[in-house]
Amino acid sequence: MVRFSELSPEFWREFRLWRSVGNEISGLSPPGNFIGSMNYPYINVGALVNDGSSDASILDNPEEWFKRGFTQWDIVRLRSRIILSRTRASVNSLNNPIISRIQELSIGRNSVDVEVRLRKLVLRALADDYHAPLGNIGELRDLRITSNVSAENVVERLINDYDVDAETAVIELYRGSIPVSRIQRMFTIGLLGSRRFRRLVPTRWSITAVDSIIGDYLRNRIIEYDEVGQVEVHKMEYMGNRYFVILIPGPWRYELIELKMPGSIWNRDGNSPRVFADYERTRGMKGYAENTGGAFYAIRLGVLEYLNKVGRQASVIAIREVTPEYKVPVGIWQAREAVRNGMGVNIRGFSDVNEAINYVNASLLAGSVWLNHSRLIREFRNDLARFFI
Structure with missing residues (x-):
């Protein structure tokens, strides 16, 4: 989490504090929810609500934010129009009447009218990479x-099916064209899975869980495909984050290398890039991507969607440079x-990996720093060395 004192002056110029809000609000939920992770398993569970003075449907819709080209300051302004109306509960409190109502509004595909009574308003910034x-x-x-x-029929069916497991439900919703952000919303509020395993899940965990489940499903499909025919670099940029995805002919392997540049949000006072990396082989990794966290699964999802679309597999190096x-x-x-919208748009082909590396190095602010952290490049070069012995 980022503290108020750590946020830039630009944040405060854009953020609107609800200083005059009363104890009762008649408004709209986008719909949306948020569940914290502190003090698990007794956690804060809340609905996102605004006062009805603006279009609520856009307030918790990441897919639409990207489609409209919103900037980071647009997001700050949007999210300042929301009150997280929360209560404290055990992760197993699915029969709590307030939790049940938050569950009900969370399945909606359109804004939901709500009336909220508050005990008090607290000003506290919640902002992080999740x-x-x-x-x-x-x-x-x-x-x-x-x-x-x-809600759509597929949503109604799966939230009322207490025999289907959560992974199967997530995949069915995804195949039913339910936006990923909505699947995450239902997952976090305990609406998916078999009866005995349903519980509240902190939002940051549910975001990664859904990205991971969908990614694993797509990976299991693409590993049966032929390999890409050449080395490719796909480039994209959004909100000061730059992405380079290198596709190399070969079996599915994937690594993410994150470069947090000096002066960026996660390296404000540094003099050199902070570098983090995680890696998986064809059947995935054991455990969690500890170094790059949720970014590993979010970026992997976009890459796998592209490979599934073109019917190919590849060995993949994804580089995220945070400027x-x-x-x-x-x-x-x-x-x-x-990544999921940028793959295949700004693309360059190369005759070999070294040409692609030189192109990426010349494009990155950090230059070739990433190379020393790339397990996949080491494996590729070792394979070549054995081939020519």
């Missing part, structure tokens, strides 16, 4: 839904949407 920012938090006394909640232009963390959705 979540879209929030800064207005209300301690919830009661929440009522005052309009009908509509000083990234002033405020807006959530890992920006990496997911940048």
Whole structure:
């Protein structure tokens, strides 16, 4: 989490604090929810609500944010129109009446009318590389839904199916064209999975879990495909984050290398890039990507969607360079949407890996720093050395 004091002056010029909010609000939920992870398994569970003065449907919709080309400051302005109306509960409190209402509004495909009564309003910034920012938090006394909640048939069927496991439900929703952000919303509020395993899941965990489940599903499909025919570099940029995805003919292997540049949000006072890397082989990795966290799975999802679309597999090096232009963390959705929408758009082909490496090095602010951290390049060069012995 980022503290108020760590946020840049630009944040404060854009952020609107709800200083005059009363204890009762008649408004709209985008719909949206947010579940914290502190003090697990007794956690804060909340609905996202605004006062109805603006279009609520856009307030918790990352896919639409990218489609509209929103900047990081657009996101800050949008999210400042929300109050996180929350209550404290055990992760197993699915029969709690307030939790049940948050579950009900969370399945909606359109904004939901709500009435909220608060105990008090707390000003506390929530901003990190997982979540879209929030800064207005209300301690919830009661929440009522005052309009009908509509959802697609596939959503209704799976939230009411207590025999299907959560992974199968996530994949069915994805195949049913339900946006990833909505699947994450349902996952976090305990609406998916078999009865005995349903529980509340912190939002940051659910974001990564859904990205991971969908990614594993797509990986298991593409490993049966032929390899890409040449070395390719796909380049994309969004909100001060720059992405280079190198596709190399070979079996599926994937690594993410993150370069946090000096002056960027995660390296404000540094003199050199901070470098983080994680790697998986054809059947995935054991455990969690500890070094790059949710970015590993979010970026992998975009790459796998592209490979599935073109019917190929590849060995993949994804590089994320976080520049000083990234002033405020807006959530890992920006990496997911940048890559899944950018793959195949700005693309260059090369006759060999070294040409691709030279192109990437010349394009990165960090130059060739990443090379010393690339396990896949080491493996590739070792394979070549054995071939010519």
